[in-house]
Amino acid sequence: IGLGIPAEPLFRSSYSFFTDAENIASDGVTTLNARTINIDGSRIIIDSDAELVVNADEGATISNASNGTVDGGAVENNGALTLNNTTVSGNTGRWGGAIENYGSHASLIINGGTFSGNTATIGGGAIDNDGGASLTINAGTTFTGNTAEARLGGAISNWEGTVDIIGTAADKVIFSQNSSLLDGGAIYNSDEMNIEYAEFSSNSATGDNEVYGGAIANGGVLSINNSVFEGNSAEFAGAIYDYVNSDGGVNIRNTLFQSNTANEIGAVGLYTRNAISVLDNVEFNSNEAISAAEDSDGAGAVFIGAEGQAEIKNSNFVENISAAGAGAIGTRGFRLGDNHGASLDITNSTFTGNTAATDGGAINNYLYDDKAGDGYVLVSGSTFTSNAASNGGAVYNHIGQDGDVLYNGEQQVGKMYFVDTNFINNIASANGGAIYNEGEVTIAANEADVTFSGNTANGEANDIYNIGTLTLNAASGHSISLAGGITGASESIASNIVNITGAGNVSVDNTLINQTVNNSGNLSLNADLTGTTITNAEGSTITLARDIAFEGGENTLDGYNGELTNDITVADGAALTINNATFASGDGDLVNEQGGVLRINDSLVGVNVTNHGTLISDPTTYSNTVTNTGIASFDDDTFTGTAELANTGTVSLANGVTFESGATIARS
Numbered sequence: 001i002g003l004g005i006p007a008e009p010l011f012r013s014s015y016s017f018f019t020d021a022e023n024i025a026s027d028g029v030t031t032l033n034a035r036t037i038n039i040d041g042s043r044i045i046i047d048s049d050a051e052l053v054v055n056a057d058e059g060a061t062i063s064n065a066s067n068g069t070v071d072g073g074a075v076e077n078n079g080a081l082t083l084n085n086t087t088v089s090g091n092t093g094r095w096g097g098a099i100e101n102y103g104s105h106a107s108l109i110i111n112g113g114t115f116s117g118n119t120a121t122i123g124g125g126a127i128d129n130d131g132g133a134s135l136t137i138n139a140g141t142t143f144t145g146n147t148a149e150a151r152l153g154g155a156i157s158n159w160e161g162t163v164d165i166i167g168t169a170a171d172k173v174i175f176s177q178n179s180s181l182l183d184g185g186a187i188y189n190s191d192e193m194n195i196e197y198a199e200f201s202s203n204s205a206t207g208d209n210e211v212y213g214g215a216i217a218n219g220g221v222l223s224i225n226n227s228v229f230e231g232n233s234a235e236f237a238g239a240i241y242d243y244v245n246s247d248g249g250v251n252i253r254n255t256l257f258q259s260n261t262a263n264e265i266g267a268v269g270l271y272t273r274n275a276i277s278v279l280d281n282v283e284f285n286s287n288e289a290i291s292a293a294e295d296s297d298g299a300g301a302v303f304i305g306a307e308g309q310a311e312i313k314n315s316n317f318v319e320n321i322s323a324a325g326a327g328a329i330g331t332r333g334f335r336l337g338d339n340h341g342a343s344l345d346i347t348n349s350t351f352t353g354n355t356a357a358t359d360g361g362a363i364n365n366y367l368y369d370d371k372a373g374d375g376y377v378l379v380s381g382s383t384f385t386s387n388a389a390s391n392g393g394a395v396y397n398h399i400g401q402d403g404d405v406l407y408n409g410e411q412q413v414g415k416m417y418f419v420d421t422n423f424i425n426n427i428a429s430a431n432g433g434a435i436y437n438e439g440e441v442t443i444a445a446n447e448a449d450v451t452f453s454g455n456t457a458n459g460e461a462n463d464i465y466n467i468g469t470l471t472l473n474a475a476s477g478h479s480i481s482l483a484g485g486i487t488g489a490s491e492s493i494a495s496n497i498v499n500i501t502g503a504g505n506v507s508v509d510n511t512l513i514n515q516t517v518n519n520s521g522n523l524s525l526n527a528d529l530t531g532t533t534i535t536n537a538e539g540s541t542i543t544l545a546r547d548i549a550f551e552g553g554e555n556t557l558d559g560y561n562g563e564l565t566n567d568i569t570v571a572d573g574a575a576l577t578i579n580n581a582t583f584a585s586g587d588g589d590l591v592n593e594q595g596g597v598l599r600i601n602d603s604l605v606g607v608n609v610t611n612h613g614t615l616i617s618d619p620t621t622y623s624n625t626v627t628n629t630g631i632a633s634f635d636d637d638t639f640t641g642t643a644e645l646a647n648t649g650t651v652s653l654a655n656g657v658t659f660e661s662g663a664t665i666a667r668s
Contacts (some may be wrong), residue, residue, distance in 0.1 A: 003225070004348045007101075008279070010617060012043075013214060016519070017140045022508040023424075025526035025646060026042045028077075033509070037589040041071065042065065043065060043067055043070070043074060043075065043635045044075045044076070045075075045076045045078075046075070046076070046077045046078060046079045046080075046081055047078055047079055048078045048079050048103060048105040048106070048275050049079060049105070050080070050147075051078040051079055051081070052079075052082070052083075053081075053082045053084070054078070054081075054083050054084065054086050054603050055084045055239065056084060056085050056086040056087070058111070058272055059077065060562040061088070061089055062074050062075070062086060062087070062088045062089075062091070062098070063086040063087070063088070063090045063091065063295040064091065064165045065090075065091040065092065065093070065098070065580045066088050066091070066092045066351065066384045067092065067093050067094075068092045068093060068094060068121040068401045069093050069094055069121075069478055069596045070093060070094055070118075070223045071091045071093060071095040071096050071100040071102070071128060071172070072093050072095075072096045072098070072099055072100025072517050072538065073091040073093025073094075073096065073097050073098055073101075073118070073119075073274045074088065074091040074093070074266075075098065075099045075100070076099075076100045076107050076178050076189060077100065077101045077102070077133075078097060078103045078105060078106050078337070078562045078583070079105055079106060079107075079108065079151060080106075080107045080435040081099075081101070081107070081108050081633075082108075082109045083109070083110045083111065083540070084111045084114055085111065085113045085140070086110075086112075086113040086402060087114045087116070087426070088113065088114070088115045088118065088126065089115070089116045089117050089118065089586070090116075090117050090118065090486050091119075091378045092118070092120075092121065092122065093119075093121070093128075095120060095122050095124050095130070095157065095364045096116040096120060096128030096157075097118035097120040097121075097124065097125045097126055097146060097147070097148075098115060098126045098127060098146075099126070099127045099128070100124075100127075100128050101127060101128065101129045101130070101133045101135055101161070101223075102129075102130050102131040102133055103131045103132060103133055103517075104131065104132035104483045105125075105133070106131070106132075106133035106161075107133070107135075107136075107326070108127070108133070108135045109134070109136045109138070110135075110136065110137045110138060110141050111141075111242045112138065112139070112140030113140070113141055113142075113147075114141070114142045114143075114144065114556075115127070115141075115142070115143045115144070115146060115155065116142075116143075116144045116145050116294050117146065118147075119146070119147045119149060120147070120148045120149065120153075121149050121150060121154050121621070122148065122149070122150045122151050123148045123150070123151040123157045123180070123182075123188065123527075124148060124152075124153045124155075124156060124157030124188075124275070125146030125148045125154045125155050125156075125178060125179075125180070126143055126146040126155045126156060126178075126386045127155070127162040128153075128156075128157045129156065129159070129163055130157075130159040131159075131161065132161055132535070133160075133161040133162075134161060134162045134163075134164075135156075135158070135161065135162070135164070136164045136352055137164070137165045137173055138166055138167070138170045138173070139166065139167045139171040139172070139173065139197070140167075140171050140173075141173050141174070141178070141182055141251075142154040142155070142173075142174040142175075142360070142400060143173075143174065144176045144177050144178065145177050145625075146179075147164070147177065147178070147179050147180070148179070148180035148182075148188075149183075150178065150181055150182075151179060151181060151182045151318075152182050152183050152184050153180055153184045153187055153217075154178035154179045154180040154184065154185045154186050154203060154204075154205075154643045155175055155178040155185045155186045155187060155203075156158075156186070156188070157187075157188045158187070158189045158190065158191055158192075158193055158220075158591070159160075159190050159191065159383045160190070160208075160428075161191055161192075161193065162192045162193070163189065163191075163192070163193040163194070164193075164196075165194065165195045165196065165198050165206040165594075166194075166196045166197065167196060167197030167198055168197050169244045171197075171198060172197045172198055172199045172227075172358045173195075173198040173199070173201055173518065174198070174201075175200045175201070175203055175215065175382070175539055176201045176202055176203065176281065177199075177201075177202045178204075178205065178206075179203065179204045179205070179206050179599070180205050180206070180207075180289045181205075181206060181207045181521075182205065182207055182211055183211060183212045183213045183217035183234075183241060184212075184213045184215075184216055184217035184241075184518055185203035185204045185205040185213065185214045185234060186203040186207075186216060186217055186232075186668055187215070187216045187217070187230060187232075188213075188217045188218075188219075188228045188572065189214075189216065189218045189219065189220050189222055189311075190216070190218075190219040190220045191219055191220045191434055192221045192248075193221070193222050193223070194223045194362070194590075195222075195224045195225070195486055196224075196226060196248065197225070197227060198227045198228075198229070199227065199228045199571045200215040200216070200229045200230070200231075200232055201228070201229075201231050201232070201238070202231045202232065203215045203232045203233075204232065204233045204234065204495075205217070205233075205234035205235065207235065208235060208472055209235075210223070210235065210236065210603055211234055211235045211236065211267065212234055212235070212241035213232045213234055213236075213237050213239075213240055213241035214234035214237065214238045214239055214261075214262065214519075215229050215232040215238075215239045215245070215260075215363055215366045216239070216240045216261060216319045216375055217237075217241045218240065218242045218243065219242075219463045220297075221248025221249070221474070222240075222242070222249075222250045222251070223246070223250075223251045223252075224251070224255055225252075225253045225254055225255065225512075226251070226253075226254045226255065226588075227254075227255045227256075227510070228255065228258070228261060229255070229256065229257045229258070229267070229335070230257075230258045230259055230260070231258075231259050231261075232260045232261075233260065233261045234262050235261060235262060235263050235264075236265050236269060237262055237265040237267070237268060237269035237290075237602035238260035238261045238262035238265065238266050238267055238287060238346075239257050239266075239267045239268055239563055240252075240268045240269070240270045241265075241271075242267075242268075242272050242277060242303065242308075243271055243272075243449075243485070243550040243596050243620075243653070245658070246387050247261055247295030247501075248266075248269075248272075248275050248428075248631075249272035249275035249276060249277040249282060250270065250277040250278075250279075251277065251278045251280075251470050252277075252278070252322070253278075253279075253282070254280075254282075255279045255281075255283070256281050256282075256285070257283065257285070257287055258283070258285045258286055258287070259283045259285075259286050259287065260287045261287070261288045261289075261290055262288075262289060262290070263291040263296070263299065264289050264291055264297045264299060264324075265299045265300060265302075265303040265330070266287030266288045266289045266299065266301055266320060266322070267284055267300075267302060268284075268301065268302045268303070268515070269299075269302075269303045269305065269306030270302065270305060270309075270310050271307065271308050271465070272305075272307075272309060272310075273307045273308075273309055275309070276309040276343075277300075277309065277311070277312055277593065278310070278311045278313070278314075279310065279311070279312045279313070279315055279428070279553075280311075280313045280314055280315070280648070281313070281314045281315060281661060282312070282316075283318070284302065284315070284316070284317045284320055285299035285316075285318045285319060285389060285596075286318070286319050286320065286321070287300050287301045287321075288300055288320065288322070288323075288476055289323060289324065289326075290323050291323060291324060291402035292324055292520050294326035295397075296321070296323070296325075296483050297324070297325075297328065297357070297398065298322035298324035298325040298326040298327075298330050298356060298364060299322060299325075299326040299328075299330030299334070299355070299364075300320030300321045300322040300327045300354060300355075301317055301320040301328045301329060301332070301354075301434075302327055302328065302329045302627045303329070303330045303332075303456075303653075304330070304331045304332065304342055304344050305332050305342065306365065306433070307342055308331075308332075308342050309342060309343050309344075310343070310344050310536055311344075311346075311347070311348070312329075312344070312346045312347070312349055313346075313347045313348060313578040314344070314347070314348050314349065315346075315350075315363065316350045317329070317350070317351045317352070318352045318353055319352070319353040319354065319356070320354045321354070321355050321356075321610065322355070322356040322357065322516075322586065323357050324356065324357060324632075325357075325358045325359040325360050325361050325364040325389070325396065326356055326359070326363065326388075327356040327362055327365070327388075327389065328351055328354040328361075328362045328507055329362065329363045330363075330364045331344065331364065331365050331366045331367045331377075331552070332366060332367075335453075338433075342367050343367065343377075344367060344376075344377045345377075345380075345381070346377070346378070346379040346382055346439070347379075347380050347381055347382070347452060348380075349379075349382045350379045350382065350383045350385070350458070351382070351383070351384045351385070351394065351626075352364070352383075352385045352386055352387070353386045353387065353505060354387045355387065355388045355389065355390040355636045356388075356431075357390065358389065358390050358391070358393050359392055359396035359398075359436070360389055360391075360392045360552065361388045361389035361393045361394050361395075361426060361435075362384055362387040362395060362426075363377070363379075363390065363392045363394070363395045363396070363397065364395075364396050364434070364563040365377050365396065365398065365414050365416055365481065366398050366414050367390050367414060367415070367416075368536045368563075374415065375530065376417065377414075377415070377416040377417070378416075378417045378419070379416070379417065379418045379419070379421050379432045380417075380418075380419040380420055380421065381419070381448075382418075382420065382421045383422045383423075383424065384421070384423045384424070384631070385424045385426070386424070386425045386426065386427070386476075387400045387426045387427075387428040387429055388428070388429075389427075389429075389609055389642040390428065390429050390430050390586075391430050391436045391465070392428060392434075392435060392436030392465075393426030393428040393432065393433050393434055393455060393457070393531045394423055394426040394434045394435060394455075395416070395432075395434065395436070395437075395454075395459070395526070396432070396436045397414040397415075397416050397435070397436070397439045397440075397441055397468070398414045398438050398439060399413050399414060399438040399439045399468060399514045408564070413438055413439040413440060413468075414438065414439035414574045415439050415440045415441075416439075416440070416442070417441075417445055418441070418442070418443045418444070418450075418486075419440045419444045420444070420445060420447055420448040420450060421443075421599075422451045422452070423435070423448060423450075423451075423453075423455055423463065424451070424453055424454055424455070425448060425454040425455065426454075426456075426460070427455070427456050428456070428457040428458070428465075429450075429457075429458065430457065431455065431457050431458070431462075431465040431487070432457055432464060432465035433456045433462040433463055433464075433465075433580070434455040434462075434463045434464060434465075435463070435465070435466075435562070436465045437464065437465065437466045437467065437468045437469075437470055438468045439468045439469075440468055440469045440471075440472065441464075441468065441471075442468050442471040443470070443471070443472050443473070443480060444475070445473070445474040445475060445480050445502075445504060446475050446478070446623065447477045448478065449478050449480070449481070449482075450469075450474075450478075450479070450480045450481070451481050452464075452481065452482045452483055452484060453466070453481070453484070454483070454484075455483075455484045456484070456534075456578050457484075457487070458574050460485045461483065461485070461510050461511075462481065462510070463483065463486065464484075464487075464488055464499065465481045465486075465487050466486055466487075466488045466496060466497075466515060466617075466650070467488045467489055467496055467642075468495070468497075468503045468587055469495060469497040469499070470496075470497065470498045471499040472498065472499070472501070472506045473502040473521070474498075474502040474503070474504025474506050474521065475502050475503065475504050476502070476504055476507055477504060477508070478504040479504050479505045479507065479509070480504070480505075480506045481507045481509075482509060483508075483509045483510065484506065484508075484509070484510050484511075484598055485509055485510035485511040485513075485527050486498060486508060486510055486511070486512055486513070486515055487511060487512075487513040487514065487614070488513060488515055489512050489514060490553065495516065495589075496514055496515050496519045496555055497515075497518065498515045498516065499517075499518050499520070500517065500518065500519040500520065500521045500523045501520055501521045502539075503521065503522070504521070504522065505521075505522045505523065505524055506521060506522065506523050507523075507524035507525075507526060507545065508523070508524070508527050508528040508567035508611060509527055509528070510526075510527050510528075511527050511528055511529070511639070512525070512527045512529045512530075512532050513530045514529040514530065514531040514532065514533075515530060515531075515533075515534065516532070517532060517534040518535050518537070519534060519535065519540050519542060520537040520540050521539045521540055522540065522543070523536075523540075524542075524543045524544075524545050525535070525543070525548055526546050526548075527545050527546060528548055528549045528550070528551050529548065529549070529550045529551065529555055530551045530552040530553045530554060530555070530574070531552065531553030532550075532553075532556075533555065533556035533558070534556065534557050534558065534560075535556075535558040535560060536559035536560055536561065537558075537559065539559075539603075540559075540623075541563070542560055543562075543565075544564065544566040544568070544588065544665075545566070546566050547566045547568075547569065548566065548567075548568055548569070548597075549568075549570075549571050549574075550568070550569070550570050550571060550574045550576045551574055552573050552574045553574060553575070554575050554577075554598055555570075555574065555577070555580060556574065556577045556578075556579065557576065557577070557579070558579045558581070559579070559580050559582055560578070560581040560582065560583065561581065561582045562582070562583075562584060563585065563588075564583045564584070564586040564588035564589075564590075564607045565586045565587055565665045566587070566588045566590070566592055567588050567589050567590075568588065568589075568590050569592075570591070570592045570593060570596035570597070570598050570613070571593050571596055571611075572593050572594060572596055573595055573596070573597030574596050575597035576596075576598055576599070576601070577600075577601065578598070578599065578600045578601065578603055579601045579602060579603070580603060581600075581604070581605075582600070582603065582606075583603070583605050583606055584605055584606050584607075585606040585624065586606075588607055589607055589608040589609070589610060590605070590607060590608070590610070591610045591612075592610065592611045592612060592613045592615055592617075593601075593612055593613055594612040594613050594630065596612075596613035596614070597613060597614045597616070598611060598613065598614070598615050599615075599616045599618075600616075600618075600620045600621070601617075601618050601620065601623065602618075602620065603620045603621075603622070604621050604623075605621065605622045605623070605626055607624055607658070608624050608625045608626075608627070609624070609625070609626045609627070610627045611624075611626070611627065611629065611632055612629050613630045613631075614630060614631045614632075614633070615628065615630065615632040615633065616632075616635065617634045617637050618635045618636065618637070619635070619636040619638075620638075621637070621638045622635050622638070622639050622640070622643045623642070623643050624642075624643060625646060626643070626644070626645050627645045627646045627647075628634055628645070628646070628647045628650075629648050629649045629650045630646070630649045630650070631650045632647070632649065632651045632652070633651075633652045634651070634652070634653050634654070635654045635657070636654070636657065637658070638657075638658045638660065639659045639660065639663035640660045640662075641660070641662055641663065642662050642663070643659075643662075643663040643664075644663065644665070644666070645659075645662050645663075645665045645666070645667075645668045646667070647665070647666070647667040648667070
């Protein structure tokens with residue numbers, strides 16, 4: 001049957017326009033079986049003590065209401081309304097293009113059907129839910145092509161009420177091609193919303209003046225499970241934006257974000273101030289932040305705002321892209337505010353093939369410890385593989401610059417902890433194959449070995465570019481292995497410090513450049529060194545895994561104690577100062593090449609020393625052969641046992657150099 005509604009239709013408990021409709025229940029519940037309800041400029045109003053059920057198994061529609069100056073273009077529900085397999089299309093209202101669901105007695109239940117082409121002149125293109133109302137949307141329901149012309153929520157706006165969107169694995173609730181001028185291309189939520197088995201595709205927030213959330217903008221409590229977000233777009237946060245004033249945050253589980261785009265923040269922006277957002281078993285694939293502007297936050301997949309707090313567990317970030325920094329995850333930059341309220345914990349997750357044009361192929365971090373000690377990034381049990389950026393192939397950790405916002409009068413210093421986490425085959429076109437660190441980074445092997453391998457910077461093997469403070473801590477029975485080594489600038493904004501701690505083993509291969517290394521653990525060197533100071537604390541060990549060379553700059557080795565099993569060579573143009581060392585007899589030699597400078601102070605040298613450059617020695621004891629073909633100066637030194645000074649160059653002896661019984665000088 002087809003029903004036309006007159007200019008002022010009312011459906012109330014006391015009387016009803018539908019008095020001749022079939023199956024009117026005697027208990028006051030009216031059931032309408034209709035193929036077409038053609039509103040034609042009128043409205044249905046349901047009072048708070050009335051109930052209407054619309055059955056439309058034969059494909060009925062509620063359509064053609066045009067009431068752009070009132071809330072609920074087709075229906076104003078203050079009571080109970082159930083729509084079964086109903087098509088609601090082509091309606092126009094102010095808030096709620098099709099339906100305004102309002103009041104503490106209002107309940108709207110939708111069991112299947114389609115909402116299409118509805119328009120709100122302000123917000124809630126299909127439905128506006130407010131005033132303590134409840135809205136339930138069940139499996140088989142589709143929202144497509146609905147629009148909020150002026151403000152929020154292209155399909156649904158929920159201001160003060162509860163919304164449950166419950167599909168099934170086989171029959172999801174669909175939101176596609178909905179749009180809003182401002183935030184929330186499909187949904188705006190400021191109260192409570194639960195989404196289970198839904199699909200959001202090609203929704204958009206279309207404005208160009210700080211518009212957020214291509215699919216959902218959230219200012220309340222939002223829970224999402226077993227859902228898909230694909231191809232949504234906005235200026236900021238292509239899929240979901242969580243407002244800074246949200247009291248509940250976002251909890252997302254078992255959900256896919258794929259191919260969402262935004263100028264900044266490709267998929268999810270988390271700004272929650274008062275709660276921790278949780279992302280568990282979430283896939284982020286091929287999302288993109290497309291703006292390359294110099295001040296862009298980037299963030300191909302996820303962004304943590306200045307006061308955002310998030311836990312990411314058991315999740316995967318694959319081939320997300322940023323035209324600026326942060327291929328997968330970005331955090332609020334120091335220039336816009338202090339981050340003392342923010343934190344990010346990542347557990348058992350993978351980052352694979354993410355790319356950033358500038359900093360941090362996977363993560364670009366500005367978060368730091370505040371006075372409460374919780375404002376930092378912690379990554380545990382995770383893997384970074386084949387990510388790429390200009391600086392920091394996988395990770396860039398920042399320090400505040402001149403002009404940035406201060407916290408308690410001090411520059412903010414990014415702080416990150418990586419526990420039982422591996423970095424494999426990451427690429428930086430400039431510096432920091434795996435990690436670029438300006439601030440403070442700790443890498444710990446607590447319950448598993450940690451491996452850096454196959455990482456490159458500027459085409460050369462490199463793991464970490466460190467101009468801040470780097471701590472490598474290996475627990476007993478575990479190891480940290482850096483196959484590409486550590487580099488840094490000779491002049492940096494920080495201090496180029498590397499701290500080696502723990503009872504396990506830390507091995508540094510390839511290169512160790514422009515670093516100050518404090519070893520209070522067990523350090524194995526399989527690297528050539530430039531501009532590096534190594535200080536070995538009492539009771540700690542340094543093992544040379546191969547012949548090593550100091551290749552340039554000023555270098556220092558303090559407190560070495562043990563056998564020298566491989567050669568130490570000072571190359572042309574390099575300088576090495578050895579202090580308070582004990583080189584027990586071994587197969588290794590100390591070799592100073594022509595053009596090199598070797599200084600030995602307050603040490604015991606039981607290995608052969610060969611000098612072709614400049615050797616300066618001050619009170620040191622030698623018990624093996626010292627061969628000099630260059631320039632050697634000895635001051636208050638001792639040659640003991642069978643030590644021999646074999647000289648074919650120039651030697652100066654000062655202040656009582658002692659040759660004990662058995663020691664000799666051989667010269668030509």
